[in-house]
Amino acid sequence: MAAPDEVERARAEQTRLYGDTLQRLVGRYCAALGLSQGKLAELLGVSAPMLSQLINGHRVKLANPASGERLRLLHEAVADVELGRLTPVEAMAQVTEDRSGDVLTARTRSVSRNTVRQVQEVFRLAAGADEYAAVAAEVRDRHPAVADLLLAYGVSRTDDALRHFARITGSNVP
Template sequence: MSVAEGTVVRNRALQTEWYGEPLGDRVRRLLDRLGLSQSGLANVLGLSAPMLSQLMSGQRAKISNPAVLHRLLAVEEFAADPAFDGLTAAGVKERLREISAESAAATTGLRAATSDRVAAGRARRDRAPDGRMEDDRRVASESAARLVQALLREVASAAEIDDAAALIDERFPELAELLRVYGNGRTSEAEAHFARTIGAYLAAPSVQPPPVE
């Protein structure tokens, strides 16, 4: 195996750990579902077409811009919505235009976007069969867990996250666990943790999450 081939194998393994599966697999499903070219999706995400190609091929491992990851998750949620099949081409284009204008640079923006998606998920649940309700909740939970993971890993290295968790472990063990699970754990562990702690809010329309100061 050449050095370049080894790098691709390593990067795809990292993508599976960080994002649940290689980005090439996730993006190709979106391209088929949306009927977009790579360059068209790159424009929606706010990436250059060559950069998206490198992420898909495993030449690059990480989506370094949180806003790009935010848009990718938004596009995935849009494509998974049961109402997608009933949209016109113009409707799809307009929603993608809206997503392309979204930003995850500010914490307040992230909170607002999360609230909007929870509300949208509840609205879909009200009109969808039971099986689709469960799928919607699962997709929303997994997407949110991956977003938290990406944000932590963007601002700190694995060693820094471990050090921070060790500093607060004695007084704030639950917070230390959160740092370790989302900062250095596997994506499946983060998704399971999110489902245990926040999943109830997605499942029950009468239950409201605690207010954000």
């Protein structure tokens, strides 16, 4: 169990990231949409225990970018419900129909490919492929993950770097 000061720090960071604590936001969203916390967790694409840890200040943020995007969409939809622009049913449909935050969509794949290319560009501006290969060979035994990173972004083709990105982030990007 987290110490009270750790919970307060987590909640302060949540407020910085999300504009309020996830405890208050989740309560607001559940009330506006008539959802249980379990249903809200399902909508966000996280487990109920994970949402509980966030609510109770034992974790700071949603680690999955897709869940973070769904939280953003949910925030907007709930604001529209509170202003009378949408019914709760319409808001739920809006959040579930907008799949732009889903890691399996073509749009996200494109963003991930562009992200990988940008990372490769930064690596390649800093040093040449031969330098990354040499350093990777030097650190391989002690730091294999670092060696893989150097090779993926400093030496490899974009498709290989994209596979590395997918493996590291747990996404389904090919």
